[in-house]
Every structure is written in structure tokens, then in C-alpha cells.
Amino acid sequence: xxxxxxxxxxxEQTRSHIFDCALDLFRDxxxxxxTMQDIANRAEVAKSAAYYYFPSKEAIIxxxxxxxxxxxxxxxxxxxxxxxxxxxxxxxxxxSKFDLVQHDRKLLGVVFRYTGEPTHPLSCLGKGTxxxxxxxxxxxxxxxxxxxxxxxxxxxxxxxxxxxQMGLLVMFLxxxxxxxxxxxxxxxxxxxxxxxxxxxxxxxVLKPVRTKVLSLLREADLIPELN
Amino acid sequence: xxxxxxxxxxxEQTRSHIFDCALDLFRDxxxxxxTMQDIANRAEVAKSAAYYYFPSKEAIIxxxxxxxxxxxxxxxxxxxxxxxxxxxxxxxxxxSKFDLVQHDRKLLGVVFRYTGEPTHPLSCLGKGTxxxxxxxxxxxxxxxxxxxxxxxxxxxxxxxxxxxQMGLLVMFLxxxxxxxxxxxxxxxxxxxxxxxxxxxxxxxVLKPVRTKVLSLLREADLIPELN
DNA sequence: CACACAATTTGACCATGTTCAAGAATAACG
DNA sequence: CGTTATTCTTGAACATGGTCAAATTGTGTG
Numbered sequence: 001x002x003x004x005x006x007x008x009x010x011x012e013q014t015r016s017h018i019f020d021c022a023l024d025l026f027r028d029x030x031x032x033x034x035t036m037q038d039i040a041n042r043a044e045v046a047k048s049a050a051y052y053y054f055p056s057k058e059a060i061i062x063x064x065x066x067x068x069x070x071x072x073x074x075x076x077x078x079x080x081x082x083x084x085x086x087x088x089x090x091x092x093x094x095x096s097k098f099d100l101v102q103h104d105r106k107l108l109g110v111v112f113r114y115t116g117e118p119t120h121p122l123s124c125l126g127k128g129t130x131x132x133x134x135x136x137x138x139x140x141x142x143x144x145x146x147x148x149x150x151x152x153x154x155x156x157x158x159x160x161x162x163x164x165q166m167g168l169l170v171m172f173l174x175x176x177x178x179x180x181x182x183x184x185x186x187x188x189x190x191x192x193x194x195x196x197x198x199x200x201x202x203x204x205v206l207k208p209v210r211t212k213v214l215s216l217l218r219e220a221d222l223i224p225e226l227n
Numbered sequence: 228x229x230x231x232x233x234x235x236x237x238x239e240q241t242r243s244h245i246f247d248c249a250l251d252l253f254r255d256x257x258x259x260x261x262t263m264q265d266i267a268n269r270a271e272v273a274k275s276a277a278y279y280y281f282p283s284k285e286a287i288i289x290x291x292x293x294x295x296x297x298x299x300x301x302x303x304x305x306x307x308x309x310x311x312x313x314x315x316x317x318x319x320x321x322x323s324k325f326d327l328v329q330h331d332r333k334l335l336g337v338v339f340r341y342t343g344e345p346t347h348p349l350s351c352l353g354k355g356t357x358x359x360x361x362x363x364x365x366x367x368x369x370x371x372x373x374x375x376x377x378x379x380x381x382x383x384x385x386x387x388x389x390x391x392q393m394g395l396l397v398m399f400l401x402x403x404x405x406x407x408x409x410x411x412x413x414x415x416x417x418x419x420x421x422x423x424x425x426x427x428x429x430x431x432v433l434k435p436v437r438t439k440v441l442s443l444l445r446e447a448d449l450i451p452e453l454n
Numbered sequence: 455c456a457c458a459c460a461a462t463t464t465g466a467c468c469a470t471g472t473t474c475a476a477g478a479a480t481a482a483c484g
Numbered sequence: 485c486g487t488t489a490t491t492c493t494t495g496a497a498c499a500t501g502g503t504c505a506a507a508t509t510g511t512g513t514g
Contacts, residue, residue: 114336116397117337117340196436217413219416262501274501278501278503
């Protein structure tokens, strides 16, 4: 057995092959209409082989969701290395996911399927996806890391931007405009607005508002207490 | 056959009976673990009888969602008749759904199951639920109708408040605090904040911001153009 | 009542996600 | 090389959501 990190043992290859076949079929025919038998057929293995590598059909989507996150990290890392401009960095982070899922809209919808079921492993707000969520917010934190920000904003903004991204992602799925242009424009506009609010939030007049909002979110356990 | 609106023909009774049994089982055991056979057994009919009245298991949830909306309308109508105080009216509208679903949290999660799939009949943002959505926003419009509001805000606010309610409803499902107290407090706090922003939005200083936000949402087709 | 027609109810059947015990291939080790 | 443990692969079987044509019940009409 390899001790180094060559990622392609025999099994890894089969798994990856099944994964690719599944995504192809999902993209062409949608998630529900694609049967596990279809996937097995295309991958030229037995149905149970698919279950050996993925505990369920939805687990394939979870794997897709993870790979999506990794791809986003690559894209962002490239941009972060290239520019120090805050707006560009944030914009790249925000829309990178749109570009990645452009042709996977049928697929991606399934990621939201268990939003309302806290204990489900694929709940996009639950424990099973906590790690993905963390990595996604870290990207926003990195986009912001060159700025001097008050501590509370520094804590709040990545989460807020992640929420914005998730919301826009849902809208992206419903957007019938060419290339989802409408959602992309809204993303750009929301970002402008956020940046404007960021500077505005520092004004003394708005200090009480800002404090109020933050304490509200803290009480709701949406952001952790400062230590 | 009755021409008047007595709602209980033989069939209506069976349907209603199946519906009640299904909800009982869903509440006790959850949606997925409850089988159509279980429902039929408890209702003392054949499985196919259940399918005669509901085209699918999920259709039962859709019926639940509709009945929920009707119940909310009753609750709100009572409050609206009783008080002209804006905050009270809005607060009642906002939290009435929490009270109604307090013991149906397992159930309600399924309503969000197709959020990411625009064409699914049970998508809570899709066509199949458009009527429910309309009725829900109308309630907020009614809560506001005693106020003198600029036209654009009058158009925007019901939708914004509905979104807030949907978001809080999801949080409600994840909230493990006793009686979902945390979410209720966040609801109250958000409402305070919204009211504060409503008055703030009228200040001349913020006019451009307000215009910007509105035009952004119009371009995104989230609110209709003014006619 | 007798008949036609609509509403309801049923059991048998199908498709598909998932499980499982057992067999084949591969790696580990003396 | 031979033996053993591990990884992989398989076909058969199961559970459940959903379909359907036929049977049964009800309901109005001559």
C-alpha cells in the first residue's frame, strides 16, 4: 500500500469513476429521475458497488458539495494572491460559486433539500455540513483580512456574507435570465451596498444601532460571544 | 347531494380522517419513518384509499401547509380587529406561525424540502405555493394598512417581512431553547429594528440609499415595477 | 324498484432505494 | 511461494412510494 499521498488506489479510481458518471447523469436528467441502476450501468459496475462507495444516493450530492467547496477555495486563492483590492476580493469570493455551479443547477437544488431538517446529514445548516460551512466563511474572512476592521465586524461579516451567498445561490436556481445575469447583478449590487454600510456603520450616529444588532444576534446564538 | 356548503360528504370525512391520522403519525414519528401503510392502517382504509385523496405522501404536507395558512389568517384577523397599534399587529402576524407550528417542527421541515427545486409543486418559493405565499404577504399588508406609508415601502415591506418570517421559521426548527425562546426574542428584536429602520428610511440623508436598494430589487425582479 | 352512472375502495403489482451474505480479487506476511 | 487478512464486487432479496384495473358502494332518474 502507498504511504505517500498518491490518491489513486484501485478503489479510489472506481469511486471517482462512479462519482463522475453519477454527476453526468444528474446533470443531464436530474437527480430524482436518475436511478442508482443507471449510474451503475454507466459506470459498468453492479448497483451494490455504488453503495459500497456511497452510503446513499444523496451521499453523492454531499460529495459533490464538498468538491464544490474545494474548487471554490482554489479559485479564491488565485484571486487573493493577485489583488489586494477589497471589492475585487469579495466579489470574486461571492460569485465564484455561481460560476462553478452554472451548469449544475438541477444538481445543486438537492443540497438545499434538508434545510428544514436539522438532524439530516445533508442539511445545509446542520452538523453534517458544518465543516463545509466553516471553510466557506473562512474564504470571506480571508478576503477581508487585509482590512483594519473593528473586532465585532470582523466576526460578523464573514457569516453575513456567507448568508448572502447562500440566499443568492437559491435565487440563482430560480433565475431564468440568460446566464443568471439577474442574480449576478443583484450579487454585485448587494456587495456595493454592504461595503457602503460597512463604512456607514462606523459613524458615531449609528453606533447604538450597530450595538443593538450585534447584541441581538449574540443573544440568538448566531454569532459566538467575544471571549 | 348537498348544494349548500356543508363540507362533509362521505368522501370529505374520509379525507379529513386520513389527514388527521397522517398528521398524528408524522408528529409522533416524523415524516420519513411514517409509511403510507401506517397511515392507512391507522385510518382503517386501504393504502390506495390514501392515494385516492392525496396524490402523494408529500401532498399531505402541502395540505398541512395550506391549513396552517388558514389558521394564521384566523389568528391575525382577531388581532387586527382588536388593536390599531402597528407594533402589536406586526408582532402578532410575525409570531402567529410560531405558535401554530410549535408542536409540528418535524412536520414543518418537509415544507422546506424543495426550496432549491423551482419546478417541484411543494417548493416553498415555487408556483405550487404561490397562492399561500400571496395570502401570507397579504397579512403583513393588512397589519400595515392603517399606516401612511410611501408607495414603495408599502410595496416592499410585506415581502420583506414575509422573508423575515420564513427565515425565522427555519431558525425556529433549529432552535433547541425551551419553547424556541431564542427565535422568538430574535423575532421581536428584528421587528423593533425594522420599525426603527422604517422611520429612519424617511430621513433625507438616506434617500439615495433607499432608492438604490429599491432599484436593485426591481432590477432583480424581486418586486414588480410600479405601474 | 331497476337501471345507469359517478364516487369510493380495494388488492395485486411495479419501480427503485437500500441491505446483506457470500464470493472474487488483491495486498500483507511468514 | 502459500496462507491469511483486507478490500472490493456481486446478485438476490427487502421495504416502501406509487399505479391500476376491477370491484363495491352510493346516488339520482325513469
